[in-house]
Amino acid sequence: xxxxxxxxxTEPEVPEGAxxxxxxxxxxxxxxxxxxxxxIRKLKGVFGYILRNKKSAIVDLxxxxxxxxxxxxxTHIRESSFEIERPFNLSDIESVLVEGKNxxxxxxxxxxxxxDVFMEKTASDASITKRILL
Amino acid sequence: xxxxQSEVLQTVVDEFANLSSExxxxxxxxxxxxxxxxxxxTTEEQAKAVFVSFADLSHQLDIIGGLESLSIQGATSxxxxxxxxxxxxxxxxxxxxxxxxIDSLAHVLVPTIVKLxxxxxxxxxxxxxxELEITEEEPIEESVLxxxxxxxxxxxxxxxxxEESVLxxxxxxxxxxxxxxxFEQESSSESLFPEPPLNQLMVEKIKGILVHADTVRxxxxxxxxxxxxxxxxxxxxxxxxxxxxxxxCKFKPLKDARSNAKGIIQIPEKILQILQVTxxxxxIVSPTMETLGD
Numbered sequence: 001x002x003x004x005x006x007x008x009x010t011e012p013e014v015p016e017g018a019x020x021x022x023x024x025x026x027x028x029x030x031x032x033x034x035x036x037x038x039x040i041r042k043l044k045g046v047f048g049y050i051l052r053n054k055k056s057a058i059v060d061l062x063x064x065x066x067x068x069x070x071x072x073x074x075t076h077i078r079e080s081s082f083e084i085e086r087p088f089n090l091s092d093i094e095s096v097l098v099e100g101k102n103x104x105x106x107x108x109x110x111x112x113x114x115x116d117v118f119m120e121k122t123a124s125d126a127s128i129t130k131r132i133l134l
Numbered sequence: 135x136x137x138x139q140s141e142v143l144q145t146v147v148d149e150f151a152n153l154s155s156e157x158x159x160x161x162x163x164x165x166x167x168x169x170x171x172x173x174x175x176t177t178e179e180q181a182k183a184v185f186v187s188f189a190d191l192s193h194q195l196d197i198i199g200g201l202e203s204l205s206i207q208g209a210t211s212x213x214x215x216x217x218x219x220x221x222x223x224x225x226x227x228x229x230x231x232x233x234x235x236i237d238s239l240a241h242v243l244v245p246t247i248v249k250l251x252x253x254x255x256x257x258x259x260x261x262x263x264x265e266l267e268i269t270e271e272e273p274i275e276e277s278v279l280x281x282x283x284x285x286x287x288x289x290x291x292x293x294x295x296x297e298e299s300v301l302x303x304x305x306x307x308x309x310x311x312x313x314x315x316x317f318e319q320e321s322s323s324e325s326l327f328p329e330p331p332l333n334q335l336m337v338e339k340i341k342g343i344l345v346h347a348d349t350v351r352x353x354x355x356x357x358x359x360x361x362x363x364x365x366x367x368x369x370x371x372x373x374x375x376x377x378x379x380x381x382x383c384k385f386k387p388l389k390d391a392r393s394n395a396k397g398i399i400q401i402p403e404k405i406l407q408i409l410q411v412t413x414x415x416x417x418i419v420s421p422t423m424e425t426l427g428d
Binding site for chain 1 (some may be wrong): 135159179180183184186187188190191194195197198199200201202203204205206207209210211212213215226
């Protein structure tokens, strides 16, 4: 079931049905990413994404009941990735891809903006990454 | 995991430097976080830190079906961690490393080796590895190929050929008969080995470290036909490329259970190099009784 709860409407192109939280003016980076993710969301195998920065967040997920679990999951992934890379001094983490048996998650940090794309294992994370970085 | 298995994994880890020079750290941990194999650069503390965080994360990922692999891309370096059966493989490499090679190592090579290691017999069974190696071919063939009864053998074309050639004219002159007999004796060894059938097969590469470098694996249907023709003789296979390169080697039936594995010949790296062929190319194979050179 699609998330229908729209908390606040903002200027950037936001897909119908996505949850949006905003407490300030949007920056252009966030708006551009929102637009890209809205397109990526239409790709086969992509079942949702979370885009957030300090001021705003957009959540577009197929299953509403999983919003909190998936948001928590992406936080765990980021924290653990930081712990894993620290002994090897990887410097800035650009992206993290986590694969489970049923699905995979792509987490990226672009400046202040953090995004997580949830997809089926068959979806092409490489092409999605490329599209986001365009 | 036994010492032998750990040694194999260490060999694999040592080979990583040759396979991907951009890889700076490689190590394999078991489910308890103990290092099974490691390069000489990674410290115990580094390996432990990775294990603790990875294990911690894997407990949080039930929602996506657990944690199979993790890939972290940094500005200049990247980390890949993959769960391989009951082990964890971690690789750190520069961003310039070939993604395909990294992926093959992490998701194909190491998993294949670990699977093979897990299928290894127990210590007691492993006490006669040399013997197994020498007699390996026969038991496999026996189990795969149907037995040919002596009665069936008489119906084989090779015998018919001999019988035909043994039927000379009714009353030949003695000299003529002697000549015929001599000729028959000379030619009978040839006629016992009828014209070998030619089969065109598609090349696949045999991967893994426990592969016999001098043995190819041939579609078992093809081998069955050869056995029907020649019985269970010590056959070798002659492989010829479309470019004319040729070699003779031992063969075994293809183990692959895939339904689309028909028409396939799996060749180890060494023979691929001799023939100068790669995966997907076609070769012509035929049975032969030639002996192998040293």
